[in-house]
Amino acid sequence: MTATRTLRVLHLYGSLLNLYGDRGNILALKYRCERRGIGFELSEAGIGQSFDPTSCDLVFAGGGPDREQRRVADDLVSVKAPALREAAAAGTVILAVCGSYQLLGHYYRDEAGGEIRGVGIFDLHTEHPGEGSQRLIGNAIVDWEGHEVVGFENHGGRTTLGPSATPLARVVAGYGNNGSDGWEGARVGNVFGTYIHGSLLPKNPWLTDHLIGLALARRFGEGDLPPLDDSPEQRAHEVAAGIARAEAGRRKGTGGLRA
């Protein structure tokens, strides 16, 4: 029964990892639950705080510059990794954007060559090519299981997937994991990693509902969601897609649609 369902969301490092409106992802989840009469509970875990992996249906972590990443990385590995691994193994929906996506892999090697260890939920690693290298910045379109997903990316790190990692989406415009192999993000079970900020969810309502539906289905055995009027979200989506296409067109002469 829709009215009795509640989505319990855990936001990790909300004050440290919040680039390009990442918190908007939380607001989009809340908005789309509440408009349907689905309860929404939000908790946060910052530095030094562990969490009970059975107490949340969806975990979100955003992106951050290298300095913030370094601050959370130790905590992620030493304090939160056991709960995070347990949540991932139990099918909890986890969405990690950019800096936190990188930290769910094996390691991130920063601009100066320093290595930041990750939790290894994803079989991938990320390396920054070093000072003076091009950052991968711009608006992006990716194809996620036949759905167009739009947003903004800005990262120096290039992510390479290992043999047991599955990419999340195919790059249509923009850079994605590394600007060269055409893949964006990674997925294992219900754990999703992506470079797309912007915020990601407000202008991709299909994806927001997909994540809510997965989380509710896992907990209540029923993830069906009544449709909402998405016209404002769709307009925002179309504007973002138009900007990404225009940017890709301008880059065309200098390296193709993607880069």
Ligand code: GLN
């Ligand atoms: N510091 C990382 C990089 O530049 C992640 C940046 C981000 O989260 N936007 O690769």
